[in-house]
Amino acid sequence: MTTTKETRAFQTEVKQLLDLMIHSLYSNKEIFLRELISNASDAADKLRFEATTDDALFEGDSDLHVLIDINKENRTITIRDNGIGMNRDEVVANIGTIARSGTREFFGQLSGDKAKDAHLIGQFGVGFYSSFLVAEKVTLTTRRAGVGSEHGVHWESKGDGEYELETVEKATRGTEITLHLREDADEFLDDWRIKSVIHKYADHIPFPIRMQGKAEAPAEGEEATPAEIETINQASALWTRPKSELSDEEYNNFYKHIGHDFEDPLARLHQRLEGKYEYTLLLYLPKRAPFDLWQAESKHGVKLYVRRVFIMEANEELLPRYLRFVRGVMDTNDLPLNVSREILQQSPAMDAMKKGATKRILGLLEEMAGNSDEGNSDYATFWEEFGNCLKEGVIEDFSNRNQIAKLLRFSTTTSDEQFVSLSDYIGRMVEGQDTIYYITAESLAAAKHSPHLEVFRKKGVEVILLHDRIDEWLVGHLTEFEGKKLQSIAKGKLDLSGIGGDAEEEKSEREEKARAVEPAVEKIRAALGEKVKEVRVTDRLTESPACLVSDQFDMTANMERILRQAGQNIPESKPILEINPDHELVKRLAAMETQESIDDYASILFDQAILAEGALPDDPAGFVRKINALLTR
Numbered sequence: 357m358t359t360t361k362e363t364r365a366f367q368t369e370v371k372q373l374l375d376l377m378i379h380s381l382y383s384n385k386e387i388f389l390r391e392l393i394s395n396a397s398d399a400a401d402k403l404r405f406e407a408t409t410d411d412a413l414f415e416g417d418s419d420l421h422v423l424i425d426i427n428k429e430n431r432t433i434t435i436r437d438n439g440i441g442m443n444r445d446e447v448v449a450n451i452g453t454i455a456r457s458g459t460r461e462f463f464g465q466l467s468g469d470k471a472k473d474a475h476l477i478g479q480f481g482v483g484f485y486s487s488f489l490v491a492e493k494v495t496l497t498t499r500r501a502g503v504g505s506e507h508g509v510h511w512e513s514k515g516d517g518e519y520e521l522e523t524v525e526k527a528t529r530g531t532e533i534t535l536h537l538r539e540d541a542d543e544f545l546d547d548w549r550i551k552s553v554i555h556k557y558a559d560h561i562p563f564p565i566r567m568q569g570k571a572e573a574p575a576e577g578e579e580a581t582p583a584e585i586e587t588i589n590q591a592s593a594l595w596t597r598p599k600s601e602l603s604d605e606e607y608n609n610f611y612k613h614i615g616h617d618f619e620d621p622l623a624r625l626h627q628r629l630e631g632k633y634e635y636t637l638l639l640y641l642p643k644r645a646p647f648d649l650w651q652a653e654s655k656h657g658v659k660l661y662v663r664r665v666f667i668m669e670a671n672e673e674l675l676p677r678y679l680r681f682v683r684g685v686m687d688t689n690d691l692p693l694n695v696s697r698e699i700l701q702q703s704p705a706m707d708a709m710k711k712g713a714t715k716r717i718l719g720l721l722e723e724m725a726g727n728s729d730e731g732n733s734d735y736a737t738f739w740e741e742f743g744n745c746l747k748e749g750v751i752e753d754f755s756n757r758n759q760i761a762k763l764l765r766f767s768t769t770t771s772d773e774q775f776v777s778l779s780d781y782i783g784r785m786v787e788g789q790d791t792i793y794y795i796t797a798e799s800l801a802a803a804k805h806s807p808h809l810e811v812f813r814k815k816g817v818e819v820i821l822l823h824d825r826i827d828e829w830l831v832g833h834l835t836e837f838e839g840k841k842l843q844s845i846a847k848g849k850l851d852l853s854g855i856g857g858d859a860e861e862e863k864s865e866r867e868e869k870a871r872a873v874e875p876a877v878e879k880i881r882a883a884l885g886e887k888v889k890e891v892r893v894t895d896r897l898t899e900s901p902a903c904l905v906s907d908q909f910d911m912t913a914n915m916e917r918i919l920r921q922a923g924q925n926i927p928e929s930k931p932i933l934e935i936n937p938d939h940e941l942v943k944r945l946a947a948m949e950t951q952e953s954i955d956d957y958a959s960i961l962f963d964q965a966i967l968a969e970g971a972l973p974d975d976p977a978g979f980v981r982k983i984n985a986l987l988t989r
């Protein structure tokens with residue numbers, strides 16, 4: 357047994373977090389109690405779950421609760437729980453380091469300007485460290501359930517960069533945290549103040565939060581009456597209570613506890629479902645994406661309860677991965693208390709609940725989207741933060757693809773902001789149009805200024821501008837929406853002849869122009885040789901001389917770039933160069949005789965077309981040289 361007392365240094369990030377926290381949350385000190393009660397409640401949840409398979413962990417005491425004791429003389433508050441407790445290694449890992457996913461992103465985003473960084477801290481969560489908002493010294497004594505009393509651990513720190521650790525005797529399991537209050541935190545020595553904070557933040561905690569009353573001095577000749585212990589919170593699982601009894605504030609406070617968030621949620625869903633399986637959902641959509649949303653190991657935020665007993669923080673078993681931003685609780689009577697992850701994965705009840713919850717979340721989003729007026733709505737906020745998750749949904753969730761597709765929002769040639777739904781787009785199609793057109797590019801600016809859009813502008817046809825990495829995969833899976841095909845405007849042959857004009861007339865005019873520049877096509881083909889798959893006359897351009905397109909079933913150049921950047925070895929597919937028969941450059945090229953000039957012009961046309969896509973030509977310096985030579989000629 358390690359009895360040694362040792363002093364250790366906080367991880368550098370902890371120090372940074374403490375500084376930032378004290379700076380940004382000084383006017384909201386009371387949240388320390390919410391954080392500590394929340395941790396105590398999680399510890400009780402964990403014990404109750406572990407005890408479902410090992411009753412001995414209760415050590416004869418299954419009355420799980422939190423006890424708060426104020427000592428005015430010593431100026432301390434003690435928060436005591438009889439939850440799972442921690443062993444020495446766990447204390448070192450949990451208290452003194454930050455080992456949460458998203459940590460690197462969080463510290464990466466800090467600018468060093470405390471005022472600017474302050475709002476980030478709420479998103480990240482301060483947890484146990486918030487004790488130092490009110491305390492000049494914090495001691496924590498803990499013992500893990502099921503181990504001998506000699507395995508207690510004492511931890512102590514002034515929040516100044518170091519902490520002391522010692523193995524001690526602790527008779528009872530669980531964790532006891534004592535805060536030695538700073539001078540400016542006197543208000544928390546007042547019972548009423550503490551009670552009001554508990555009501556505000558912890559009424560929904562499903563374990564009793566009790567306060568130690570003070571023993572009255574006995575009157576002469578009378579026996580002393582023991583100090584009373586009073587339960588302060590409602591201590592009932594919030595989701596089991598009828599909606600009509602619950603206020604927004606209670607719902608929001610529960611969200612903050614379960615979602616580890618400082619902000620109110622964006623929306624919620626509370627439903628009791630009865631059918632083949634009975635279950636209750638209390639689910640929330642956060643206002644802001646967590647730091648680790650895009651990391652492979654990012655956690656889901658929905659907790660599974662069976663008959664109000666916390667079972668586990670389940671992952672893909674409860675909700676599909678693309679809904680990993682949802683926070684909340686799912687409680688059912690239709691699973692055994694000792695359910696394991698393996699059983700969950702094969703359980704028809706779980707499967708039905710997962711489908712039911714998914715449908716309801718999509719329904720909630722549909723409702724929010726329906727109530728939205730452009731740009732100024734909860735749905736716009738949601739889309740900004742989590743829109744790309746829904747795009748994953750289109751890719752992964754075949755059975756709900758159409759419903760999710762309705763929820764997508766895009767920038768288009770008529771709106772830079774991402775407000776346009778596919779249904780809006782279809783509603784605005786021009787006469788003769790029966791295809792949904794889109795372009796994919798590296799950025800919104802590159803998409804918006806792409807030469808491929810020229811003819812669409814001329815004909816007044818709206819084009820969806822796709823510029824997120826995931827969009828290439830999205831359109832790979834979403835090839836049709838409500839009977840209308842989705843088509844890249846940078847792929848295959850384009851035929852807009854039926855739109856906004858006489859198709860026959862346009863066709864013969866086009867053929868005539870193509871004939872006139874046929875010599876140019878031949879010359880460019882010969883000059884570019886193996887660089888291109890084909891050179892042809894385009895219907896896409898009105899202003900630019902040339903653009904690149906891919907064959908209908910080839911990857912787009914953008915997709916190739918993304919995959920190469922991700923380190924994949926992609927065989928080179930050659931683009932098709934399309935030239936504008938009306939452009940002066942092309943006309944000039946058709947009339948050119950000197951091979952050297954033809955080669956230079958052809959190469960410049962080709963490189964320009966690459967630049968117009970927001971990419972770089974193979975030999976940028978060579979391109980500049982040729983341009984300069986032309987300018988000075």
Ligand SMILES: Nc1ncnc2c1ncn2[C@@H]1O[C@H](COP(=O)(O)OP(=O)(O)OP(=O)(O)O)[C@@H](O)[C@H]1O
Binds near residue numbers: 395396437439450
């Ligand atoms: N009362 C407690 N009993 C047992 N373990 C605890 C207790 N308090 C904290 N811990 C452990 O310490 C870890 C870190 O706690 P901390 O409050 O800093 O962060 P958190 O609760 O994980 O996240 P958040 O900051 O979002 O609240 C917890 O995850 C838990 O494992």
